[in-house]
Amino acid sequence: MSRCPVNDLILYAYGELEDPEREAALFAHLRTCKSCQEELEFLRNLQRGDLEEGAKPPPVAVPPLRAPVHWRFHWLRVAAGILLFLFAAGTTWWLTTQRQDKSAFDRAVQNEILLAAQTDSLMAALRNLNLAFPGLDSGSVLADCAGTEVLSLLGNAERLLSDLRDDFQAHSGSQKEVIFQ
Amino acid sequence: MNSLHQQSDAELVRQAKRGSTKALDALVQRYALPLYSFIRALAGSSSLANELYQETWYRCFQALRTRYRERGHFRTWLFGIAVNVVRQSRQQSRTLPLDEDRFDTLVSQEHSEDEVVNGERKRYLYRAIARLPEPEREVVLLRLQSDLTFREIAEVLNKPLNTVLSHMHRAVKRLRSELKELA
Ligand SMILES: [Zn+2]
Numbered sequence: 001m002s003r004c005p006v007n008d009l010i011l012y013a014y015g016e017l018e019d020p021e022r023e024a025a026l027f028a029h030l031r032t033c034k035s036c037q038e039e040l041e042f043l044r045n046l047q048r049g050d051l052e053e054g055a056k057p058p059p060v061a062v063p064p065l066r067a068p069v070h071w072r073f074h075w076l077r078v079a080a081g082i083l084l085f086l087f088a089a090g091t092t093w094w095l096t097t098q099r100q101d102k103s104a105f106d107r108a109v110q111n112e113i114l115l116a117a118q119t120d121s122l123m124a125a126l127r128n129l130n131l132a133f134p135g136l137d138s139g140s141v142l143a144d145c146a147g148t149e150v151l152s153l154l155g156n157a158e159r160l161l162s163d164l165r166d167d168f169q170a171h172s173g174s175q176k177e178v179i180f181q
Numbered sequence: 182m183n184s185l186h187q188q189s190d191a192e193l194v195r196q197a198k199r200g201s202t203k204a205l206d207a208l209v210q211r212y213a214l215p216l217y218s219f220i221r222a223l224a225g226s227s228s229l230a231n232e233l234y235q236e237t238w239y240r241c242f243q244a245l246r247t248r249y250r251e252r253g254h255f256r257t258w259l260f261g262i263a264v265n266v267v268r269q270s271r272q273q274s275r276t277l278p279l280d281e282d283r284f285d286t287l288v289s290q291e292h293s294e295d296e297v298v299n300g301e302r303k304r305y306l307y308r309a310i311a312r313l314p315e316p317e318r319e320v321v322l323l324r325l326q327s328d329l330t331f332r333e334i335a336e337v338l339n340k341p342l343n344t345v346l347s348h349m350h351r352a353v354k355r356l357r358s359e360l361k362e363l364a
Contacts (some may be wrong), residue, residue, distance in 0.1 A: 007346040010353075016330055042357050046325060057217035058231045060209050060238045065246045066200040 004036050005029055013043035185212070188336040198245060205245075211236065212259055215327035220259065222310070222322045223267045233270055237263045257336040260329060264319060264337060271315075300361070310352075311361040317352035320345055 008026045011017040039080055046052070185193065185207040193211075196204035216340075220237065221230035240262050249258075310321055323334045331349070335342045 006350045007343060010349050011331060011348050012329065014324065016332070039353060039357070042353060046353075046356075055214075055218050055221050055227075057213040057234065060213070060235065062202050062206045062209055063242060064202050065197050065205065065242060153315050 004033060006036075006039075008041065009036055009040060013040055016046065182356065194245065194249070194251070194255055195296075198249075205242070208255070212256065215329075216259065216263055219322050219327040220263055222326050226269070227313070229270070230286075232275065233263075233266050237266045252335070253336055257329070257333045260323060260327065260333075260337040261339070267313075275289060296298060305360060306356065309356050310358075313352050313355060315356070317348045320348040321352045324349065 005022070008017055008022050009030075012026055017023050019142055030040065040179060182215070185203060186205070188196075188204075190208065190211070193204045193208045197208060216237065217234050220234050221227060222235050224230040237259070241259055244262070310318055313321060319338060320334055323329045323337060324331065331336065331345050332342060333343045338345065
């Protein structure tokens with residue numbers, strides 16, 4: 001008689017023997033082994049509610065493992081943090097782009113001035129301006145005008161020059177004020 | 182409520198950890214009977230069993246709150262706590278488990294005619310189980326009382342499956358010879 005497959009016998013009795021080959025081997029053994037037959041019978045009897053009792057478990061107080069309120073506050077804090085960050089980042093971004101736009105505008109105007117300066121009429125105007133107002137930084141004067149009427153001023157450079165001359169004769173005070181009038 | 186009872190242990194644990202007492206209660210309801218009857222059979226007296234049962238859940242809640250991570254199965258983890266709680270209580274008072282008379286109280290008060298013989302057999306069986314060496318008694322009760330599979334018992338007791346099965350085999354041998362004497 002081969003050695004009794006006691007472990008497989010126990011697993012089989014409780015429906016836990018999942019290997020069909022081992023099950024077949026167990027059946028073959030059971031046909032020849034009285035001891036294993038008896039043990040299987042005993043195991044099956046043991047299963048039949050032998051130990052079932054009407055024991056009533058006492059009630060258990062179930063605590064919250066984590067206060068839901070805290071949980072909500074936690075996420076509120078995180079959400080508030082994210083909103084604050086977005087707000088700050090957005091404001092910074094907006095301010096920077098605004099500044100960039102402004103300087104871009106200034107640069108564009110200056111480019112226009114440069115472009116216009118390449119024309120002879122304006123060069124002549126500037127030359128004449130410098131002649132008319134000794135010590136005048138004509139470049140900065142034009143830059144100050146940028147964004148206001150400089151383009152139209154440039155368009156009428158020749159006329160401007162004569163006007164300036166006339167005005168300078170009339171008011172020999174602040175040169176800039178003269179130009180902006 | 183129904184939907185909670187249909188959910189897996191893992192899902193209930195997840196909800197309980199998020200603060201749902203309903204999910205935690207569903208878990209307690211699910212394991213109340215198998216856990217309590219296991220502890221009661223191991224502990225002997227019902228007053229001690231009540232205490233150890235509460236202690237087991239208390240430790241379970243504490244661990245869920247802090248260090249429980251989804252590794253094995255909740256059910257084997259829970260019974261592992263129970264085994265430790267009972268073992269620790271035994272170390273504190275050594276006379277406990279072998280006081281067989283305590284098992285008399287486990288026999289239900291069924292006095293119907295046909296049940297008397299069965300009741301007598303149960304009484305003997307409980308006494309025989311109470312006399313089993315501790316490792317064998319734990320395996321027998323986890324299998325018969327709590328309906329854990331042998332693979333789950335191996336997980337609970339942190340022993341190889343074959344060791345668990347030989348405990349069962351030895352226990353069955355002892356119980357058979359004891360009950361033979363009865364017959
Ligand atoms: Zn055999």
